[in-house]
Amino acid sequence: MNPALPIPSASVPTGDRSIGPLLAGPSENEKISIIRQYLRIALRWRYVIIGSIVASALIGLVITLLMTPRYTATTTIEIARESNRVTNFQGVDREASIADQEFYQTQYGLLKARSLAERVATELRLVNDPAFFEMFNTGDDANPAFNVVNGRYPANGRAERLRAAGDILLKHISVEPERLSRLVGVSFQSPDPALSAKVANAWADNFIRTNLERKVQATAYGRDVLQRQLVQLKGRLDQSQRQLVDYASSERIINLPGQGEGSAERPLVADDLAALNASLSKATADRIEAEARFRQMGRAGASTSALVNPAINGLRQRRAELAADYQRMMTQFEPGYPAAQALRSQIRELDQSIAREEQRVTGSLDADYRQALQREQQLQARVDELKSRYIDVRRRSIQYNIYQQEVDSNRALYDGLLNRFKEIGVAGGVGVNNISVVDRADVPQKPSSPRMLLNLALALVFGMLVGTGLAFALEQMDESIADPGEIERRLGLPLLGSVPKVTDASPREALLNRKSELVDAYLAIHTNLRFTTEHGVPRSLSVTSTRPAEGKSTTALALATMLAREGRRVILVDGDMRSPSVHVLGGVTHDHGLSNFLSGDNDIDRLIFRMDDLGIVAMSAGPVPPNAAELLTGSRLSLLMERLLERYDHVVIDSPPVMGLADAPLIGSRVECVVYAVESHGIRSTLVKTAIGRLLAANVHIVGSILTKFEPRKAHYGYGYDYGYGYGRDTGGKD
Structure with missing residues (x-):
């Protein structure tokens, strides 16, 4: 009937003085999840x-x-990383950074500059416009700068108003770059839509103009710097040129211009040496050729020149013809024949002529060879002389080249700086800008906020x-115990069950109605008590709580009633001698009861009374003693328990509350176990823990706890704990 689980008897060992394990809380697997x-x-x-x-x-x-409705107008501008160049040269400004991000962050910062805001305020004449300051609730009448005289602001407060207007514009302007693009949105928000559009457009226009002005200022500064540098470089160039000319004159160094564009100058002796060296090469070739012809000439004149000489070849042909005629004549005549002798005489003359011609050719070859050799030797001597002169010129040209390099460097610097100076002048006149307006702001038609x-x-x-x-x-801050689950989680006590709060009847009337929710709850608790010891429900137990009015008396009465309905002999003892209550439930007085026995009265029958409707016997607290704790410290309570357990199966004691009193620990130490009652939403858990600690310190065996006056609708989860209390009540089901 009750969802509470049975509680094993070993859950809280008897005599354990350590409250750590009991108060430490449930194990990790018993904890409620974070989401729950x-x-x-x-x-x-x-x-x-x-x-x-x-x-x-x-x-x-x-x-x-x-x-107040506000209107937002937005102007979209494009900020290029580098400006579109009209002339092919770099800008005067030094690049802000290698990373584009630094450049754009700088531009975004310039878009929020105070100087730009004050410039826009001046252009739109907002400084002297009272409506503008009233629109933004700015301006103190106590401030002389904002005192309106004849509908105008005083002139002497213009600087202060300019700063105030700039602050207003900066406060309501927003710069929003578009991701992964060079576009930037400049938005202004104000109660006046026309003003929002004018400020947004003026902001973009003035930003472009200020960017141009910075470039012009940088250009003018660059021109001044370059002009001073040009004067210095011109003086250095003139000085180096004079130094070069003076040295060339003193060392008699004559150089010819280079043959090609960009080629270096060359010494004059180099050209002479080159020409003579070419002539020497030709003379050497001629000498070798003449020597070869001369060496080929033999003693018989069998030289190549002789063989190709036409005069010698004609003489030889004529001699051959005469020799042939002579041989034919010898076939007929004798050598002494006059005609034969004449032919032989002609042949001898021809031989002499041939010899003379060959000798002349040989003399000519020898003369040619000697002449070629002499020419070669002369050219060789001249070349050697020019080589010496060239080496000397090269030696003297080392310092000349140093001076020449200095002249060239100064001229290059001067020419480059001069070109740069001219280009800056062109750039200053062109006025190239890297910022442009993409979309101008329109007057907004509906408010943005x-x-x-x-x-x-x-x-x-x-x-x-x-x-x-x-x-x-x-x-x-709430330390109250709201639902049954918190009994174990906060107090570390086993939960015997929860008791619903009864408002429509007294506890006794509810117990008499066997279909009431109270009866169902205590039946479940009684069932759980069966598993707390080896012999079932403890024979002697006390019910206590932290403070009064937590439902402990009702719990004691209900547990005694449930045991009696099982056919057990049960006696309910009112142990609260300071504030007795059991006699009220029985409709008797407390003139005789527990205090009488503890004081020495041994007649138990005279001290008890019956509650026949509930089937139990009860003992009231008796007369209120001066000090109840003194009576409980004696041995009379133990004697009473022995006698009662001889006559009854179970003894249930309604014990006083724990806090501030010693009665509950004294009673709890004399019984088999203690049932602890905790009021739902009625007491702080820290007080309950303190009270439980006092009981444990007195070697009290707390078998478990009961949550009293429980209202499911006020529980943390709001469902589940009242299931079964009224089951079958509306349909007439059996108990």
């Missing part, structure tokens, strides 16, 4: 959270309705956060 804890807190404090959300939504709605849905959404989120924070704060 959050859900429990949210459900418990749901009205706080809902109230916070509703209040925030109402406040957000009121604030939104009271807000307040945004009702967004504000309500933010208010709801804020209310939820506030409500959640309040719920967690209240949860941390």
Whole structure:
């Protein structure tokens, strides 16, 4: 009938003085998950959270309705990394950084500069416009700068108003770069749509103009610097040229211009040496050729020149013809024949002529060879002389080249700087800008704020956060035990069961109604008590609580009633001699009872009374003694327990509360176990822990706890714990 589980008897060992294991809390696998804890807190404090959300939504709605409509106008500009160059040269300004990000961050910072804001305020004549300052609730009448005289501001406060106007513009201007692009949105928000558009457009225009002005200023500064450097370089160039000419004159160095464009100068002796060297090469070739012809000439004149000489060849042909005629004549005549002798005489003359011609050819070859050799020797001597002169010139040209390099360097620097100076002049006149307007701002037709849905959404989120924070704060401050699950989690005590709160009848009337929720709850607790010891329900037990009015007396009466309905002999003893209550349930007085026995009266029958409707016997607390603790410290209580257990199967004692009294520990040490009653939503868990600690210190065996006056609707989860209490009651089901 009750979802509570049976409690094993070994859950809390008897005589254990250490309260650590009992109060340490449940093991890790028994803990509620984080999500369930959050859900429990949210459900418990749901009205706080809902109230916070509703209040925030109402406040957000009121604030939104009271807000002045504002209009936002946006101008889109493009900021290029480098300007479009009209002339092919680099800009005067040094690049801001290698990384583009640094460049663009600099531009965004310039877009929010105070000087730009004051410039826009001046251009739009906002400095002397009272409506502008009233629109933004700026301007103090106590400040002389904002005193309006004849509809105008005084002139002597213009500087202060300019700063105030700049602050207003900077406060309401926003610069929003578009991701992964060079486009930047410049937006201005104000109650006047026309003013928003004018400020946004003026802001972009003035930013472009200031960028151009910075470039012009940088160009003018660069021209001045370059002009001073040009004068210095011109003086250095003139000085180096004079030094070069003086040295060339003193060392008699004559150089010819280079043959090609960009080629270096060359010494004059180099050209002479080159020409003579070419002539020497030709003379050497001629000499070799003449020598070869001369060496080929033999003694018989069998030289190549002789063989190709036409005169010698004609003489030889004529001699051959005469020799042939002579041989034919010898076939007929004798050698002494006159005609034959004449032919032989002619042949001898021809031989002499041939010899003379060959000798002449040989003399000519020898003369040619000697002449070629002499020419070669002369040219060789001249070349050697020029080589010496060239080496000397090269030696003397080392310093000349040093001076020449200095002249060339100075001339290159001067020419480059001069070109740079001219280009800067061209750039200053062109006025190239790397910033341009893409879309100009139009006058907005509808307000950009307040945004009702967004504000309500933010208010709801804020209310939820506030409500959640309040719920967690209240949860941390709330130490009350709200539902049965917290008994074990906070106190470390086994849970015997939970008892619902009864409001429509007295506890005795509810116990008499066997279909009541109270009876069902205590039946479940009685069932769990069977498993607390080896012999079932403890024979002697006391019911106590931390403080009065937590339901311990009702619990004691109910447990005695449940045991009696099982056919057991049960006696209920009112152990609270300071504030007795059992006699009220029985409709008798407490003139005779426990205090009488503890004082020495041994007649138990005279001290008890019957409660026939519940089937139990009860003993009242008796007359209130001066000091109940003194009576309990003696041996009479133990004697009473022995006698009662001889006559009854179970003894149930309604014990006093623990806090501030010594009675409960004294009674608990005389019984087999103690049942601890805890009021739901009625007491702080820290007080309960302190009370439990006192009982454990007195070697009291706490068998478990009962959550009394439990209201399921107020529980953390709000469901589940009342299942079965009223089951079948409406349908007429059996008990």
